[in-house]
Amino acid sequence: MQELKERIRREGKVLPGNIIKVDGFLNHRVDTKLMADIADEFAKFFDVSNITMVLTAEASGIALATICAEKYKVPMVFAKKAKSDNIEGGLYQSEIYSYTYKKKVTQILSKEWMTAGDRVLIVDDFMANGEAVRGLCDLVSQAGAQLMGIGIAVEKGFQGGGDRLRNQGLNYHALAVIEQADGNGIVFREDT
Amino acid sequence: MQELKERIRREGKVLPGNIIKVDGFLNHRVDTKLMADIADEFAKFFDVSNITMVLTAEASGIALATICAEKYKVPMVFAKKAKSDNIEGGLYQSEIYSYTYKKKVTQILSKEWMTAGDRVLIVDDFMANGEAVRGLCDLVSQAGAQLMGIGIAVEKGFQGGGDRLRNQGLNYHALAVIEQADGNGIVFREDT
Numbered sequence: 001m002q003e004l005k006e007r008i009r010r011e012g013k014v015l016p017g018n019i020i021k022v023d024g025f026l027n028h029r030v031d032t033k034l035m036a037d038i039a040d041e042f043a044k045f046f047d048v049s050n051i052t053m054v055l056t057a058e059a060s061g062i063a064l065a066t067i068c069a070e071k072y073k074v075p076m077v078f079a080k081k082a083k084s085d086n087i088e089g090g091l092y093q094s095e096i097y098s099y100t101y102k103k104k105v106t107q108i109l110s111k112e113w114m115t116a117g118d119r120v121l122i123v124d125d126f127m128a129n130g131e132a133v134r135g136l137c138d139l140v141s142q143a144g145a146q147l148m149g150i151g152i153a154v155e156k157g158f159q160g161g162g163d164r165l166r167n168q169g170l171n172y173h174a175l176a177v178i179e180q181a182d183g184n185g186i187v188f189r190e191d192t
Numbered sequence: 193m194q195e196l197k198e199r200i201r202r203e204g205k206v207l208p209g210n211i212i213k214v215d216g217f218l219n220h221r222v223d224t225k226l227m228a229d230i231a232d233e234f235a236k237f238f239d240v241s242n243i244t245m246v247l248t249a250e251a252s253g254i255a256l257a258t259i260c261a262e263k264y265k266v267p268m269v270f271a272k273k274a275k276s277d278n279i280e281g282g283l284y285q286s287e288i289y290s291y292t293y294k295k296k297v298t299q300i301l302s303k304e305w306m307t308a309g310d311r312v313l314i315v316d317d318f319m320a321n322g323e324a325v326r327g328l329c330d331l332v333s334q335a336g337a338q339l340m341g342i343g344i345a346v347e348k349g350f351q352g353g354g355d356r357l358r359n360q361g362l363n364y365h366a367l368a369v370i371e372q373a374d375g376n377g378i379v380f381r382e383d384t
Binding site for chain 1: 215216217220221222223224225227228245250251254255258259261262265266267268269270272275292293301302304305
């Protein structure tokens with residue numbers, strides 16, 4: 001998606017350790033117009049008229065997923081990070097490893113809000129190792145719901161999370177795949 | 193706001209300890225159409241054509257704040273919960289007490305995304321003790337920005353957070369103020 005790549009080139013910052021900061025328009029300050037354009041772009045890859053919900057993970061995915069859900073006229077559901085080890089009943093749970101927090105995190109989702117009849121589009125703003133999305137897929141599977149697709153705005157291609165999902169044959173699309181990010185700038189994978 | 197009160201009456205659940213669950217449409221599964229109606233309602237109370245940003249707190253405020261920002265054609269910015277005591281520079285910080293987590297939480301916001309020229313509308317989905325909003329007001333003050341108003345969807349009136357803000361003479365509006373919630377059901381404060 002050209003518009004997104006241009007924003008990343010223009011406003012993204014590469015920090016030591018291959019960290020890419022896009023917090024001026026994606027995940028701290030959010031450009032809602034850009035989110036709407038991303039939602040329209042996802043609609044080219046996924047049959048959004050046939051989904052029953054958009055699923056994302058707390059916290060930074062919520063903004064994009066909300067705009068997508070509003071456009072596709074379905075509810076947005078977000079998996080929460082468990083507050084403690086003392087998890088109440090009636091929840092789907094998945095264990096993921098958070099590279100940001102450097103610890104295991106439990107994603108939880110009330111069984112009330114996703115059931116076997118649901119057709120789910122997973123949306124997230126950013127993919128690195130893909131742990132958050134792996135956890136979301138696991139929640140969809142626990143519910144016996146149907147995974148209709150996975151839409152990611154920005155993927156760090158060199159960290160492998162996206163390729164693992166592609167290799168599983170999932171209906172996965174990322175709109176900007178960063179192949180390299182260092183002192184020489186940002187290089188994108190060719191549009192696919 | 194009649195539509196919101198009816199949803200709370202119909203779908204809200206009162207749990208022991210005056211806990212009100214509205215997670216079927218507000219803060220776990222999110223009804224984006226309702227969020228859009230709430231955003232339109234806020235626009236009756238606040239001069240949304242004169243703001244430069246919508247500010248909220250991670251995580252559950254993000255959905256509503258995103259829809260508001262999209263409608264008002266401004267960016268949405270969310271204060272993050274600090275990940276550790278090791279806070280990097282270039283940040284505004286506020287210390288709040290989280291009754292949910294029963295501990296102190298530090299809200300952080302990059303100085304890049306709010307400056308003295310900003311005219312800020314604070315939006316949150318839910319107010320109980322008002323600690324999150326108190327922290328957000330503090331961040332606005334640290335930036336030297338102008339607080340244009342505070343819009344809350346659901347306020348637990350009996351916990352005092354909203355009244356403290358009203359008593360400070362702030363431009364504060366909550367669209368559904370719950371005065372009582374127990375085994376006898378939910379009672380709203382008269383529309384104001």
